[in-house]
Amino acid sequence: MKSMSLYEEKHSFLNKLSPITKMIYVVAAILIPAFAGEKMLAVGFMIFSMLLLMHSKVIRRTFPILGVSGFVVLTVLIIQGLFRAGNETVVLDMGPVAFYKEGLLFALGIAINVFNIILCFCVLVLSTKPSDMVEELVRKGFSPRIGYVFTSLFQLIPQMTDRMSTITDAQKSRGMETEGSLMIRMKAFLPLISPVIMSSFIDTKERAIALEVRGFNAKNKKTFLNESTKIPVDNVIIIILVVGIVCSIGWRIMTWLR
Secondary structure, three states, X not given: OOOOXXXXXXXXXXXXXXXXXXXXXXXXXXXXXXXXXXXXXHHHHHHHHHHHHHHOOXXXXXXXXXXXXXXXXXXXXXXXXXXOOOOOOEEEEEOOEEEEHHHHHHHHHHHHHHHHHHHHHHHHHOOOOXXXXXXXXXXXXXXXXXXXXXXXXXXXXXXXXHHHHHHHHHHHHOOOOOOOOHHHHHHHHHHHHHHHHHHHHHHHHHHHHHHHHOOOOOOXXXXXXOOOOOOHHHHHHHHHHHHHHHHHHHHHHHHHHO
């Protein structure tokens, strides 16, 4: 059976941590550099996230995500380097076009923030079962509806990819040409849109009926199949991350008051 999430079990240190701890890490990795106003902190979180992913042996799963994001960031780099308001210092003259230092530095800041966010989310998504994430959120008092929406978001891309692959194979068996030049691929892609969307609607309806049958909307107190995955080191990590967030917020407030 194909996996319906990006999670991959590697029995690593990250897999043992509580989903709440990893969620707080994501928040800290985003907020601390933002409040402190230091790009080097974002670079530090990027490197640390990469080390965690390498230790968990899931770093390869991030390459496609980073590749797509890298293309978008490259576009931003070109546009900002050429046309950003306030560009004055030329660093690369290519005849009719010139790249400016101010625009490139601004785009570099955007790139650092984007890759930092992607990598810290990969730490969470690639090492956490969606079901465990939802259970921990519900244990903390969140509504099961919010938990269901949360896990559905993480399963959306794998489900759509799996469905697209299945429909493509079915169309191939009927004689549709799906490989070749760019135009052939575009012509083959358009007929796939309708079946994918309609099957998504059908899956949503079937899932809603299944949840209703299982008493999803029942007001009784919910019980949990699995025990909490929290380990002693989780508390230490959470304290460090929370202190870091509070200190960065305090630093920003002090900067405003000066």
